[in-house]
Amino acid sequence: MTTDWVLSEPPTELTGLTAYDLRCEHRVDPLGIGTARPRLSWRLASPTRGDRQAAFRVRVLRDGVQVWDSGWRDEPSTSVDHGGAPLTSQTDYTWQVEVRDAAGRVSGAEASFATGIFHDDEWEAHWIEHDYETDPYFEPPVDRAEPRTVRQATIAPPRYYRRSFELTQPVTRARLYATAHGLYQFSANGQRVGNDELTPGWTDYRERVAYQTYDVTDVLREGENVIGAVLGEGWWSGYVGWDTRSHAHHYGKKPQLLAQLVVDHPDGSRTVVATDGRWVERVGPIRFADLLMGESYDARHELGDWSSPGYDAGEWAPAGDVGGDVSTLIAMTTEPVRVTSELPAVAVTALAPGRFIVDLGQNLAGRVRLRVRGAQAGDRIRLRHGEMLQADGELYTANLRTADATDYFVSAGAADEFFEPVFTVHGFRYVEVDGYPGELTVEDVAGRVLHSDTPVAGRFECSDPGVNQLLSNIRWGQRGNFVSVPTDCPQRDERLGWTADAQIFLPTAAYQADVLTFFENWFADLAVAQTDEGAIPDVIPHVITGRHGTPAWADAATIVPWTLYRIYGDERVLRTAWPVMRRWVDYVHRANPDLIWRNRTSGHYGDWLQVGVKTDRDVLATAYFARSVEFTAAAARVLGLTDDAAKYGALHDEIAAAFVAEFVDAEGKIRGDTQTGYLLALAFGLLPEHAEQAAVKHLVADLERRERSLTTGFAGVALLCPILTKYGYADLAYDLLHDDRYPSWGYSIKHGATTIWERWDGWTEENGFGPVAMNSFNHYSLGSVGEWLYGDVAGISQSEQSIGFRDLVVKPRPGGRLTWAEASYDIPSGRVSTRWELSDGTLTLDVTIPPGADATIHIPTKDPDSTQESGRPLTESEGLTPLDSTPDTTLCRAAPGTYRFTTPA
Numbered sequence: 001m002t003t004d005w006v007l008s009e010p011p012t013e014l015t016g017l018t019a020y021d022l023r024c025e026h027r028v029d030p031l032g033i034g035t036a037r038p039r040l041s042w043r044l045a046s047p048t049r050g051d052r053q054a055a056f057r058v059r060v061l062r063d064g065v066q067v068w069d070s071g072w073r074d075e076p077s078t079s080v081d082h083g084g085a086p087l088t089s090q091t092d093y094t095w096q097v098e099v100r101d102a103a104g105r106v107s108g109a110e111a112s113f114a115t116g117i118f119h120d121d122e123w124e125a126h127w128i129e130h131d132y133e134t135d136p137y138f139e140p141p142v143d144r145a146e147p148r149t150v151r152q153a154t155i156a157p158p159r160y161y162r163r164s165f166e167l168t169q170p171v172t173r174a175r176l177y178a179t180a181h182g183l184y185q186f187s188a189n190g191q192r193v194g195n196d197e198l199t200p201g202w203t204d205y206r207e208r209v210a211y212q213t214y215d216v217t218d219v220l221r222e223g224e225n226v227i228g229a230v231l232g233e234g235w236w237s238g239y240v241g242w243d244t245r246s247h248a249h250h251y252g253k254k255p256q257l258l259a260q261l262v263v264d265h266p267d268g269s270r271t272v273v274a275t276d277g278r279w280v281e282r283v284g285p286i287r288f289a290d291l292l293m294g295e296s297y298d299a300r301h302e303l304g305d306w307s308s309p310g311y312d313a314g315e316w317a318p319a320g321d322v323g324g325d326v327s328t329l330i331a332m333t334t335e336p337v338r339v340t341s342e343l344p345a346v347a348v349t350a351l352a353p354g355r356f357i358v359d360l361g362q363n364l365a366g367r368v369r370l371r372v373r374g375a376q377a378g379d380r381i382r383l384r385h386g387e388m389l390q391a392d393g394e395l396y397t398a399n400l401r402t403a404d405a406t407d408y409f410v411s412a413g414a415a416d417e418f419f420e421p422v423f424t425v426h427g428f429r430y431v432e433v434d435g436y437p438g439e440l441t442v443e444d445v446a447g448r449v450l451h452s453d454t455p456v457a458g459r460f461e462c463s464d465p466g467v468n469q470l471l472s473n474i475r476w477g478q479r480g481n482f483v484s485v486p487t488d489c490p491q492r493d494e495r496l497g498w499t500a501d502a503q504i505f506l507p508t509a510a511y512q513a514d515v516l517t518f519f520e521n522w523f524a525d526l527a528v529a530q531t532d533e534g535a536i537p538d539v540i541p542h543v544i545t546g547r548h549g550t551p552a553w554a555d556a557a558t559i560v561p562w563t564l565y566r567i568y569g570d571e572r573v574l575r576t577a578w579p580v581m582r583r584w585v586d587y588v589h590r591a592n593p594d595l596i597w598r599n600r601t602s603g604h605y606g607d608w609l610q611v612g613v614k615t616d617r618d619v620l621a622t623a624y625f626a627r628s629v630e631f632t633a634a635a636a637r638v639l640g641l642t643d644d645a646a647k648y649g650a651l652h653d654e655i656a657a658a659f660v661a662e663f664v665d666a667e668g669k670i671r672g673d674t675q676t677g678y679l680l681a682l683a684f685g686l687l688p689e690h691a692e693q694a695a696v697k698h699l700v701a702d703l704e705r706r707e708r709s710l711t712t713g714f715a716g717v718a719l720l721c722p723i724l725t726k727y728g729y730a731d732l733a734y735d736l737l738h739d740d741r742y743p744s745w746g747y748s749i750k751h752g753a754t755t756i757w758e759r760w761d762g763w764t765e766e767n768g769f770g771p772v773a774m775n776s777f778n779h780y781s782l783g784s785v786g787e788w789l790y791g792d793v794a795g796i797s798q799s800e801q802s803i804g805f806r807d808l809v810v811k812p813r814p815g816g817r818l819t820w821a822e823a824s825y826d827i828p829s830g831r832v833s834t835r836w837e838l839s840d841g842t843l844t845l846d847v848t849i850p851p852g853a854d855a856t857i858h859i860p861t862k863d864p865d866s867t868q869e870s871g872r873p874l875t876e877s878e879g880l881t882p883l884d885s886t887p888d889t890t891l892c893r894a895a896p897g898t899y900r901f902t903t904p905a
C-alpha cells in the first residue's frame with residue numbers, strides 16, 4: 001500500500017525559507033520521463049511572515065557532474081524548464097534548487113529523475129504474444145459455468161511469460177521498460193516489480209501506448225536471473241463499455257507484451273534483455289480476467305516459483321514474436337493506478353450455509369482480498385460485487401447491466417489461501433461470497449482500493465457531520481472514477497471517459513488532488529480523437545459512441561486546458577491544447593453562423609439528469625459556445641497570438657449579444673426559466689448588468705417557489721452554490737447544502753450514500769431504486785459542489801486574473817449550520833490553509849499564505865474597525881496592508897505568512 005490518500009504533513013521545524021516537494025515534469029523523482037527539456041518545480045514554506053523567494057538557482061547533474069546551471073535568477077517563480085543541452089536518453093539525473101530570501105539567506109534541496117527511451121532505434125524489444133499455432137498446451141477459455149458467460153468466450157486466459165538469462169558481471173543499475181497491448185504485471189527473480197496496477201493504463205492505443213519504467217537494480221545479480229510477466233486483456237481486447245455487439249476487441253484481438261531490461265555493469269558495458277521469440281509462455285492459475293466481468297483463479301494451476309532462477313520451464317511454449325513496431329510508444333507521464341488503501345470489512349451476514357454478504361462500509365472501486373481457510377481442493381468460491389442491497393438483504397446487481405463483476409476462486413486445498421484478482425476492478429460496497437467453507441468473518445475479507453495515485457492536494461473539514469459526509473462522498477467519487485482516465489462510473493458496463501462529467505468535476509477534483517498530469521494524459525487522447533472537422537467525441541479515449549460535438553461534452557476541449565492552466569499555471573498545457581481549442585470553436589461557429597448553437601449538437605443531452613424541468617437546449621448550447629470561445633481567446637492572449645485573441649474576443653462578445661437577443665425577454669427571463677439557464681448565463685458572464693440583476697432575481701424566485709429546492713442536472717449543479725454566493729445569497733446555498741429532502745445531496749446521505757449518486761433519484765422512498773438502465777451509485781458529476789466547499793465555505797480561491805493561485809483570494813463564508821470550517825490546499829508554490837470558527841460572538845480566522853503567493857483577505861464582520869490580527873489592529877500587523885473595508889467585511893492584503901484574525905461576528 002502506498003498511501004492512504006490523505007494530505008501529507010507540511011514540512012515542520014523550518015528555520016527559514018525552504019524549498020520542498022521537488023518535482024520533475026510535475027512528478028516526484030520520476031523514472032522514464034519522455035522529454036529532454038523537463039520542467040522542474042518546487043514548493044516553498046517559511047516560518048517567517050513576509051518571507052519570499054527573492055531568487056532561485058537550479059542545477060542539473062549527471063553522475064555528480066553539472067550539465068546545467070540556471071544561474072541565480074531574481075524571480076519569485078517556483079518552476080523552470082531545463083535550459084541546458086537536451087538531456088540524454090536512459091540516463092539518471094539529480095537536480096538541486098537553491099532559494100534565496102530577501103535577506104540573502106540561501107537554502108537548498110535535491111531530487112532526482114531519469115529519462116526514458118527517447119529514440120525508436122534504442123528499442124530492441126519486439127511485441128510477443130501467445131502463439132495459438134505452435135502451442136501444444138493450448139487450453140480453451142474456461143467456461144465460468146454461469147448463465148451469462150456465453151459472450152465471454154472471446155476472452156482467453158491470461159498467460160505467463162518468462163525469460164531466463166545469465167549476467168556475467170555485477171549490476172550497477174538496471175531498468176525495466178515495459179508495456180503491453182493489454183494489462184501486465186512484471187516479476188523479476190521471484191519478486192513483483194513495482195506496485196503499479198492495471199498498467200499500462202488506458203490510452204488511445206491506436207496512437208499512444210505508455211511504457212512504464214522500473215528500477216530493478218536491487219533485484220538482479222550475477223548468474224542466472226529471470227524476468228517474467230502475466231498478461232491479461234484489459235482495455236486492449238477485453239470488454240469496454242456497454243456495447244455487447246462490438247463487446248471486446250476494441251483495439252486488438254489478443255494481448256501482447258513488450259519489455260526491455262537494460263542492465264549496466266561496473267566496466268561501463270550494458271546487457272539488454274528484451275522481449276522476443278526467446279521468451280516462453282503458458283497459462284497459469286488465472287483462468288479468466290476481464291475488467292468488467294471479473295477474474296477466475298484456480299489455485300490448483302499455480303506455477304510455483306515461475307519467475308525465479310532454477311525453475312524448470314521445460315513445458316512452456318515459445319512466445320510468438322510479432323515484430324518491433326514501437327511507433328506508438330510514449331513514456332508514461334502520470335501516476336499509475338495503485339492500491340491506495342485497504343478497508344477492513346465492517347460486517348458479514350450469513351444468508352444461507354456457505355453464502356454471505358460482506359459490507360465494506362464504503363462504496364469504492366477496487367477488489368477484495370479474501371482469505372480462505374479449510375477448503376478442499378476444487379472447492380469453488382464465487383464473489384459477486386454490488387453497490388447496494390435489496391430490501392431482502394440480497395445483493396443488488398441489476399444496475400450493473402451486463403457487467404458480471406464476479407470473481408471465482410478455486411481452492412488447491414491448502415490450509416490458508418489468499419485470493420486477490422489482478423486484472424479486474426469492480427465498483428462496489430458489498431460482496432456476496434458464495435461457496436465459502438465454514439464461517440466467513442470480517443477478518444477474512446478486506447477491500448483493496450484502486451485508482452490513479454494522483455497526489456493528494458487538499459483537505460476540508462467542518463463542524464457539520466452531514467457536510468463532512470458529503471465531502472467524503474465527493475472524495476470517494478473521485479477515487480472510484482479516476483482509474484487511469486476520468487470515468488463516469490466504476491461499476492456497470494460503461495466506465496467511459498465522458499467528457500462533460502470530466503470537465504464539470506475538474507475544478508473540484510483539483511482541490512483534492514494534483515490532477516494536472518492525469519488530465520494532460522487524458523487530453524492527449526482527446527486531441528487524438530478530434531475529428532478532421534474539429535469535433536470531439538463524447539467519450540475519451542474514443543470507443544463505442546459515434547457521437548461527437550455535443551454541447552457541454554465536447555467543450556471539454558477548451559474548458560479542461562484553460563482550467564488546468566488557471567490552476568497549475570503551466571503554459572505548456574495551453575500550447576499543446578491550442579490547435580484543439582481553436583479547431584473546436586471553429587467547428588461550432590462554421591455550423592452556426594448566426595451564433596445560436598442549434599446545428600451539429602450531436603447527442604445533445606441538455607442539462608443531463610435535471611429534475612422535473614427542461615433547460616432549453618439552445619440556451620445551454622449557446623452558453624457553452626460562448627464559454628469555449630472565451631477560453632480560446634484567453635489562451636490566445638497567453639500564447640501571444642494577438643490576432644486570434646482579438647478575433648475570438650470579438651466573437652465571444654457577439655455570441656453573448658446574440659444570446660441576450662435570442663433568449664432573454666423584456667422581464668429578463670431566460671428562455672425556459674430554469675435554474676440552470678440562469679446559472680449558465682450568470683456564471684459564463686453573458687449578460688449586461690440590468691439583465692444580470694434580473695437573472696439573479698429570477699433564479700432566486702425559482703428556488704423560493706420550489707421551497708428552496710434544486711432542479712439542476714450535471715451542467716447546472718456545479719454553478720448553483722458558487723453563483724448564489726457570489727450574488728449575495730449564501731444563505732440559499734447553505735440551505736441547499738443542508739437540505740435532505742428529495743432532490744438534494746443530503747437526501748442520498750440520509751439514505752446511507754457513501755459516494756455521489758449518478759441521479760438525484762438513484763433511490764427514493766417512493767419508488768425504491770431508480771431506472772435500472774442507468775443508475776450508478778458512484779458518479780462524481782453531482783459532486784461538483786466540492787469546489788464551493790473549498791472555494792467559498794473555507795474560502796480558498798484566486799482572483800480572476802490570477803494564474804497558479806499566485807494572487808489568492810481568502811474569502812470564507814461562515815453560514816448555515818456550520819460553526820467552523822477548515823481547509824488546506826497545495827497550490828503550485830506551497831500550501832494555503834484557512835480555518836474559521838464562530839464562538840461567543842467572535843469569528844476567529846486563521847490563514848496561512850505560502851511564500852510565492854499574496855492574498856486579498858475578506859473577513860466577515862459586524863464591525864470592520866475592530867478586527868484584529870494576533871491581538872493588534874491590522875495597521876500594526878506585519879505583512880498586512882489594510883484595504884477599504886465595507887460595512888460587513890474587513891479587507892486587507894496579506895504577504896506570505898500565518899495570521900490569526902478576530903472580529904465581532
Ligand code: BGC
Nearest residue numbers: 488489494498500501605608
Ligand atoms: C454516462 C454519463 C454521461 C451520459 C451522457 C451516461 O451513460 O454515465 O455520465 O455523461 O451518459 O449522456
